[in-house]
Ligand code: FES
């Protein structure tokens with residue numbers, strides 16, 4: 001087992017990966033992960049095994065004579081959290097970074113995300129939530145170790161210093177390792193005051209520390225959900241009712257041969273059929289040979305056009321007035337000019353690279369899960385009732401996640417695995433095929449937005465009326481987060497927008513669409529930023545102003561936003577570097593700015609639109625202010641990844657509903673940007689004194705409007721709906737046309 | 741009955757010859773470094789080398805494979821399946837990948853690394869268009885910039 005792989009998967013001499021029982025136990029056990037995990041290449045022997053066990057100094061840190069282990073309670077899905085969180089703790093600890101092992105924490109009350117109220121990873125919260133507690137945990141441990149040494153040597157703690165995992169007493173030239181002190185330190189009270197180091201003394205924070213998971217993820221040793229191997233396990237493939245809310249009526253196995261019948265087991269769930277076999281391919285192939293009848297349920301006639309019509313109609317309803325600042329009615333009455341526009345956004349799937357998967361073992365006493373999840377706590381909430389077990393009897397082992405993006409905030413696939421495992425009485429690994437994954441997602445909500453802008457005689461904005469219509473994520477997923485029947489995710493990025501608008505009114509209208517919706521990287525921000533930043537661009541062009549200058553003038557009261565915008569213009573050459581012309585094409589540059597999760601990102605997108613309608617995204621420049629940068633390598637990667645993720649959606653992704661079911665089945669019809677088609681990306685990180693911001697999501701919202709604003713600049717076509725691929729983007733004859 | 745050479749080791753199994761190579765590797769041989777992403781040849785997560793060429797193992801029935809198969813596990817432990825030249829190249833690519841900190845979630849990366857190996861084996865100093873043409877594996881995390889940089893680094897590192 002490597003020190004860096006939370007689910008450790010050694011390579012044996014034949015070059016094959018395996019997960020022997022001892023490793024699996026280590027994977028189960030978190031801090032008790034056992035001596036083996038901490039030996040770190042040193043020879044066993046001398047102290048007995050018990051002494052090699054790490055002594056827990058607090059919920060996050062264990063120390064043994066041979067190393068330290070930091071527990072991480074957030075899922076690693078590529079955002080670098082298994083490096084960034086340990087860096088926070090280690091920075092206060094004075095312990096050699098390369099002798100610290102990182103382990104995934106077990107599910108339990110100690111590991112509650114204070115922002116989300118559960119053990120969960122999302123909302124770009126991990127580093128923000130951990131920034132103080134983890135540094136305090138490291139500092140407290142160091143103080144306890146120093147006090148232990150002071151008591152041992154009967155010296156004044158003020159005369160002691162720490163370095164390299166030792167407490168030293170310079171006057172007497174004595175030194176003792178943290179590991180030897182750990183049993184004494186663990187018995188000391190947690191200090192009442194815990195001073196933290198200032199920025200100037202940070203050793204790790206802010207430096208490009210190599211990520212812990214990179215080596216194992218490069219050569220295939222990393223264990224994802226789909227790689228879990230449990231003795232005696234079998235594999236399950238599943239087919240779920242194609243319509244949302246429908247149920248299973250009957251399964252006909254007549255087409256199966258006797259041999260096939262002997263080899264597989266069928267498990268019927270209320271809305272799905274699973275086939276269980278000794279290999280996934282056999283299970284999946286058998287699934288195809290079943291004749292399944294469904295009761296298609298209340299949404300059986302749902303259709304994409306009907307969804308759009310319902311959302312448009314909803315815009316005409318009153319809804320809830322969430323914001324009403326200044327006098328919008330007066331602004332509209334006195335306006336020299338009004339701009340009106342409707343915007344539409346489609347349902348979008350997540351397409352995590354690793355399809356939904358979970359491995360479960362259920363006995364009369366226990367349920368053990370191995371699952372790539374962003375929401376460990378959820379299993380302890382839902383499974384006890386379903387399985388008749390106490391919450392403590394549910395163990396959740398978190399593997400690496402082959403992508404999360406919000407999809408793995410849901411527990412549907414893990415619950416299915418548990419139910420199937422209980423039915424067959426053996427450990428089961430459930431793997432969804434790609435089509436199931438696309439057709440049974442919790443999609444980014446479909447959305448309709450209507451904006452009316454009142455303009456004065458000089459083209460100045462007098463008032464802004466913004467209406468949003470869409471389904472609620474929170475009403476289903478986190479009802480306790482609803483506020484007066486308002487799902488704040490439907491207005492996030494609008495009610496807190498930074499522009500100085502003299503009058504602002506926001507109405508939210510909840511309109512369900514008969515399709516489950518969920519958290520999609522940046523949630524409501526990606527939706528609302530598209531409408532807001534597109535509409536600002538419309539105002540700029542309608543009033544003959546530069547989109548940069550218009551925004552800058554509105555940001556007088558938002559210095560962080562303004563600084564990002566100004567730096568963005570410089571780096572992108574907005575004012576002084578015109579785009580080089582391309583024969584047979586028009587080029588354009590678009591800009592967008594958005595703040596979310598405590599971070600502000602501005603992006604400039606450059607496109608070439610060829611006369612035959614082909615579109616190339618040539619370059620994206622991004623400037624991000626997340627206040628404090630923990631690991632610049634990771635932030636840079638998250639910004640690039642967030643841009644590519646948002647671009648894939650903006651360019652070509654839309655879920656179509658026909659007869660109640662999703663039409664798309666995978667990468668062919670819900671395409672993902674390729675290397676060849678990705679733009680050159682330039683990223684600049686800004687620091688500021690604000691409270692630390694998140695980085696996993698904020699780069700996604702600005703890219704769609706930056707792209708469509710660039711297409712407008714190139715062609716005069718205003719795209720008021722996505723994806724771009726649904727439009728003809730050939731240059732429009734002036735005056736500017738609208739393609740909605 | 742299926743007979744194959746995988747990472748230098750001859751293998752004989754009673755697997756169904758129609759079983760895609762991907763599932764033979766994963767479910768029968770426990771070589772889980774090769775990933776399932778789509779099952780239709782579109783994403784490249786299942787990429788392996790067959791006689792040095794990058795092949796999407798989800799679309800290849802195990803019974804039709806005649807060449808020598810090399811999986812990502814050989815990159816982790818190059819004593820198996822590679823000639824000394826290939827082993828040196830694999831090591832260079834692996835080191836370049838780590839130096840450029842390419843992976844995010846990591847799920848596509850075994851396939852990416854093997855696709856890069858296949859490219860560099862025939863084109864030791866690929867141009868940008870050559871990289872774009874060869875690297876058709878999908879990365880949902882958007883690590884493409886670093887993939888390009890790592891390939892250039894591995895190419896420059898020849899020596
Ligand atoms: S799994 Fe083979 S190409 Fe996607």
Ligand code: FES
Nearest residue numbers: 845846879880881
């Ligand atoms: S690193 Fe996540 S899919 Fe490529």
